[in-house]
Amino acid sequence: MKEETIPVTKETVIGETAKIKIEGYRFVTMTCVELDENQVDVIYHFDENLQLKHFRLTVSKDTLIPSISVVYQSAFLVENEIQDLFGIHFDNLFIDYRRTLYLGGETIAAPFCKFTVKRTDKSAPAAVQAET
Amino acid sequence: MSKTIIPFGPQHPVLPEPLHLKLTVEDEVVTEVIPALGFVHRGLEKLSEIRDFHQMVQVVERVCGICSVIHAMCYCHGIEEMMGIEVPPRAKFLRVIWSELHRMQSHLLWLGLFADSFGFEALFMQFWKIREKVMDISESTTGNRVIVSVNVVGGVRRDLNSEQISWILTLLKEIEQEISALKKTLLTDYTVTKRTVGKGVLTKHQAYGIGTVGPVLRGSGVVQDTRTLGYAAFNELNFEPVVESDGDCYARTKVRFRETLQSIDLIRQAMSKIPNGEINVKVKGKPQGEVVSRVEQPRGELLYYIKADGNKNLDRLRIRTPTFANIPAILTMLPGMYLSDVPVIVLSIDPCISCTER
Amino acid sequence: MFKKLIRNSRMKSPWLLHFDCGSCNGCDIEVLACLTPVYDVERFGIINVGNPMHADLFLVTGTVNSRNSMVLRNLYEQMPNPKIVVAIGSCGLSGGIFREAYNVVGGVDKIIPVDVYVPGCPAKPEAIIDGVVTGLQKYDRIVN
Ligand code: SF4
Numbered sequence: 123m124k125e126e127t128i129p130v131t132k133e134t135v136i137g138e139t140a141k142i143k144i145e146g147y148r149f150v151t152m153t154c155v156e157l158d159e160n161q162v163d164v165i166y167h168f169d170e171n172l173q174l175k176h177f178r179l180t181v182s183k184d185t186l187i188p189s190i191s192v193v194y195q196s197a198f199l200v201e202n203e204i205q206d207l208f209g210i211h212f213d214n215l216f217i218d219y220r221r222t223l224y225l226g227g228e229t230i231a232a233p234f235c236k237f238t239v240k241r242t243d244k245s246a247p248a249a250v251q252a253e254t
Numbered sequence: 255m256s257k258t259i260i261p262f263g264p265q266h267p268v269l270p271e272p273l274h275l276k277l278t279v280e281d282e283v284v285t286e287v288i289p290a291l292g293f294v295h296r297g298l299e300k301l302s303e304i305r306d307f308h309q310m311v312q313v314v315e316r317v318c319g320i321c322s323v324i325h326a327m328c329y330c331h332g333i334e335e336m337m338g339i340e341v342p343p344r345a346k347f348l349r350v351i352w353s354e355l356h357r358m359q360s361h362l363l364w365l366g367l368f369a370d371s372f373g374f375e376a377l378f379m380q381f382w383k384i385r386e387k388v389m390d391i392s393e394s395t396t397g398n399r400v401i402v403s404v405n406v407v408g409g410v411r412r413d414l415n416s417e418q419i420s421w422i423l424t425l426l427k428e429i430e431q432e433i434s435a436l437k438k439t440l441l442t443d444y445t446v447t448k449r450t451v452g453k454g455v456l457t458k459h460q461a462y463g464i465g466t467v468g469p470v471l472r473g474s475g476v477v478q479d480t481r482t483l484g485y486a487a488f489n490e491l492n493f494e495p496v497v498e499s500d501g502d503c504y505a506r507t508k509v510r511f512r513e514t515l516q517s518i519d520l521i522r523q524a525m526s527k528i529p530n531g532e533i534n535v536k537v538k539g540k541p542q543g544e545v546v547s548r549v550e551q552p553r554g555e556l557l558y559y560i561k562a563d564g565n566k567n568l569d570r571l572r573i574r575t576p577t578f579a580n581i582p583a584i585l586t587m588l589p590g591m592y593l594s595d596v597p598v599i600v601l602s603i604d605p606c607i608s609c610t611e612r
Numbered sequence: 613m614f615k616k617l618i619r620n621s622r623m624k625s626p627w628l629l630h631f632d633c634g635s636c637n638g639c640d641i642e643v644l645a646c647l648t649p650v651y652d653v654e655r656f657g658i659i660n661v662g663n664p665m666h667a668d669l670f671l672v673t674g675t676v677n678s679r680n681s682m683v684l685r686n687l688y689e690q691m692p693n694p695k696i697v698v699a700i701g702s703c704g705l706s707g708g709i710f711r712e713a714y715n716v717v718g719g720v721d722k723i724i725p726v727d728v729y730v731p732g733c734p735a736k737p738e739a740i741i742d743g744v745v746t747g748l749q750k751y752d753r754i755v756n
Contacts, residue, residue: 123544123545148462148465149465150465150557150574151574151579153559153570153572153574155561155570156570167557167559167574172480172483174548176546194463194464194465195464196464196465196582198582199578199581200574200578271632272632272633272680293679293683294632294634294635294674294677295677295679296634296677296710296713296716297713297714297716298713301710301712301713312709313709316636316710316733319635319636319637319638319639319641319734320638363641366648379648379649382645382648382650383648383650385645386645386648386649386650389645398734399734399736400641400734401638401733401734606637608634608635608636
């Protein structure tokens with residue numbers, strides 16, 4: 123990415139976010155990218171006056187990531203989405219849907235992880251039967 | 255008075271799409287809102303692993319049928335930036351023309367639906383009648399009404415000839431007159447002002463703090479329009495972001511109304527400045543790298559994050575759509591409002607659920 | 613005579629219910645466009661209602677996913693007999709472009725019986741009106 127990217131850790135992410143909020147940045151969104159079997163990148167995007175700034179947090183999948191919804195409340199939605207799609211957990215969420223924002227209990231776990239994903243054409247009809 | 259929980263949706267007459275809200279109501283006044291999503295979730299970001307990066311243009315167009323051109327444009331910008339492709343100038347102007355046409359039809363659609371949400375059916379029909387003229391333009395220039403598939407990586411697929419341009423200009427004149435004739439009704443009628451003025455107020459500070467985008471943000475007095483970044487040919491056109499300061503439903507209506515007229519102006523400017531030449535370039539190679547691309551949709555800022563590692567399939571495609579950023583605004587606006595105002599306020603952010611959930 | 617009255621009023625003024633289950637909005641908006649002045653299905657006496665218990669025709673757009681399949685079945689079961697289901701758009705027919713996505717079950721006919729299929733991505737308003745009229749003919753046959 124051509125914009126400035128700051129590496130953060132699990133411990134510093136809240137502090138850095140609070141700092142950037144005071145500087146007047148607006149929370150844009152977060153992106154989760156799977157790197158390999160047990161690591162993911164969580165990228166935070168912020169914007170001030172159309173200038174983007176990113177944080178990059180590289181963690182293993184079983185880490186409990188502190189939620190930045192304590193700083194930017196509106197982050198709860200995207201954090202829930204990442205919880206759903208990647209099976210990662212966030213601590214201290216403003217509203218925690220417990221992995222039911224998009225997916226019901228019967229659907230495959232963590233569909234966006236390449237390394238755990240099952241073939242969709244098999245699992246999808248099974249999901250219907252589970253419901254009926 | 256005790257608390258009652260009222261479910262709003264998923265099948266609700268004013269919403270064309272399934273959005274579900276759990277409203278906690280205390281004596282007709284809403285105290286708490288919890289949104290529930292997932293009725294339209296398809297998981298199409300994941301399709302990037304099956305389709306190659308050219309085919310994905312058609313997939314991302316179907317994130318949302320209302321602003322499909324702009325989705326495709328954002329995606330193409332990202333891939334082009336990654337691969338270092340320089341799009342021919344004529345293609346840039348054509349992209350502006352089609353994307354502004356889409357913004358117009360989207361705003362007209364919303365103005366109609368919004369009028370319908372407080373029962374002003376005549377106005378709804380009027381706006382949709384005007385919208386059909388815009389649809390005619392898309393149909394005759396691209397071959398389809400809603401999902402037009404004009405963008406490809408490296409340029410556009412279709413060209414406009416001078417006959418078409420002059421025909422569009424005459425039609426735009428008619429459209430402009432018809433829209434202006436509705437201005438008085440939309441902005442001063444008792445029915446409209448009674449239902450919108452002072453409803454769902456979002457202060458400048460709040461709107462910025464919860465990260466809203468587009469007309470919601472501009473309706474609260476923040477000057478922010480991604481088009482001012484000057485992507486496509488917007489750097490060669492003359493325009494100012496439309497801003498209102500009141501932050502209520504009425505201000506948002508005004509922003510969208512004025513933007514519709516602004517789009518007409520932008521199309522005219524683009525048509526007068528359009529250069530001759532090629533409309534696309536040949537694409538060689540595979541994308542590689544990481545890029546963030548942003549454009550302005552009718553509903554606000556749209557962000558694509560694309561990561562590729564030199565294969566024909568992308569590694570990760572992430573779409574942050576404007577409604578996703580605007581949903582927290584519902585949570586802030588609704589508490590303290592009457593239950594009967596809920597449909598109007600929810601609609602005032604122009605929710606597009608299929609965008610949100612993808 | 614009373615029977616004839618009911619039959620006539622059913623045929624002359626069918627009420628329709630529209631449900632968007634996971635469509636991309638393209639088809640959805642085209643269905644709405646049918647109700648507006650340029651296409652105006654109201655000239656056939658068709659009225660869009662929000663309540664499934666009032667409806668004779670059921671227009672479904674979009675793909676079915678695991679969460680909205682329940683809602684879809686629910687709405688279908690609430691509709692009184694006889695009823696006609698019209699599936700609209702490639703998505704409603706087979707899943708369309710999203711067929712391979714993980715959260716998509718497939719076409720509408722995996723969940724409820726469909727009478728008329730309207731293809732297109734998005735289906736044009738003319739095609740939708742045609743589908744509705746075809747559905748009405750079938751309806752006529754069922755009623756008698
Ligand atoms: S058929 Fe096409 S236009 Fe209709 S809902 Fe599906 S993707 Fe959208």
